[in-house]
Amino acid sequence: MLDSEGRNIRYLRLSVTDLCNCRCLYCMPADGVPKLRHEQILSFEELERIVRAAACLGIRKLRITGGEPLVRQGIVELVRMLSSVEGIEEVAMTTNALRLAPMAQDLRAAGLDRLNVSLDTLDPERYHRITRRGNLEDALAGLRAARQAGFGPTKINCVLMGGVNTDEISRLAALARDGAEGELGVSSVRFIELMPMGECAVWPRDRFVPADIVLDALPGLEPVERELAAAGDESACGAQGTASERGGVAELYRMPGWKGTVGLIHPMSHRFCSECNRIRVTADGRLKPCLHSSTEISLRGLSGQKLTQTIARAIASKPRQHHMDATHASESLRAMNEIGG
Numbered sequence: 001m002l003d004s005e006g007r008n009i010r011y012l013r014l015s016v017t018d019l020c021n022c023r024c025l026y027c028m029p030a031d032g033v034p035k036l037r038h039e040q041i042l043s044f045e046e047l048e049r050i051v052r053a054a055a056c057l058g059i060r061k062l063r064i065t066g067g068e069p070l071v072r073q074g075i076v077e078l079v080r081m082l083s084s085v086e087g088i089e090e091v092a093m094t095t096n097a098l099r100l101a102p103m104a105q106d107l108r109a110a111g112l113d114r115l116n117v118s119l120d121t122l123d124p125e126r127y128h129r130i131t132r133r134g135n136l137e138d139a140l141a142g143l144r145a146a147r148q149a150g151f152g153p154t155k156i157n158c159v160l161m162g163g164v165n166t167d168e169i170s171r172l173a174a175l176a177r178d179g180a181e182g183e184l185g186v187s188s189v190r191f192i193e194l195m196p197m198g199e200c201a202v203w204p205r206d207r208f209v210p211a212d213i214v215l216d217a218l219p220g221l222e223p224v225e226r227e228l229a230a231a232g233d234e235s236a237c238g239a240q241g242t243a244s245e246r247g248g249v250a251e252l253y254r255m256p257g258w259k260g261t262v263g264l265i266h267p268m269s270h271r272f273c274s275e276c277n278r279i280r281v282t283a284d285g286r287l288k289p290c291l292h293s294s295t296e297i298s299l300r301g302l303s304g305q306k307l308t309q310t311i312a313r314a315i316a317s318k319p320r321q322h323h324m325d326a327t328h329a330s331e332s333l334r335a336m337n338e339i340g341g
Helices: 044-056 075-083 104-110 124-131 136-149 166-176 213-217 226-232 304-316
Strands: 011-015 061-065 090-095 114-118 154-160 186-193 250-254 261-265 278-281 286-288
Touching: 011 044, 044 075, 044 304, 061 075, 075 090, 075 104, 104 136, 114 136, 124 136, 136 154, 154 166, 166 186, 166 213, 166 261, 186 250, 213 261, 278 304, 286 304
Parallel strands: 011 061, 011 278, 061 090, 090 114, 114 154, 154 186, 186 261
Antiparallel strands: 250 261, 278 286
């Protein structure tokens, strides 16, 4: 379905829980956030109903998010239900991978196609400080298990934080050296600019660094050509043509001799709103046409034609662009863990 700007909306990010087993510094306060009551969370049947309606409107890619989606009880069965929806061509998940190892085979068998794993450091002590709870080895075990389970190319998402993890850029990027054939099966390491929303909205300005610092840390990186980027990443949600063609939201590069890629995601320094093809639904059933807008449309209690029409109107209302930048925080009324990214 086309929105009012002529963008083809084909991608739904669906949050299935507001809970997380980490308390990452930039995402949540140390004590966590107020939890939604059980009756506020969309049931499996409601989630499936929303995905079916979205598929009728042209949604073809589904990404399951949280909080941390693997803490949702019955997540394997939910994946099986959603992957069976007619019209959905790909089901992906964003996860911290801490619970992934014992579940990877079952998730793959249930129809999960691909994984994005959040990983901001390769230092065990720093990992625990950033996540406040997590164990790095559990996350790495999850990546190994995903490779063994036969998942498609796995991407690493790394949030850049000035003075926190920028000294690890080279080490993190090297996870992509052997690509999908490597020990962890990582096809791309994507460095994401920290966004001033939720817990980190009041952080010092020097924490917010442009993704282009990756090019300074890795001067040998070369732009990935258009045809290679188009084949290797998410469908059109990137900025318009540049020297390095965008793969999805990521501007892709490769080090000579490497099999995987390094991606730069610039929500702050380079907006990619003009070709954004996604909508989001929160765990309590509110559709967000834009991540950084305060607009939310309730889908609770809707079904049939009324549900489809409401989603269609929400897509039509998708704003031209967000207004977040170095001096203006996100207008979202929720933190990232409550939205699902």
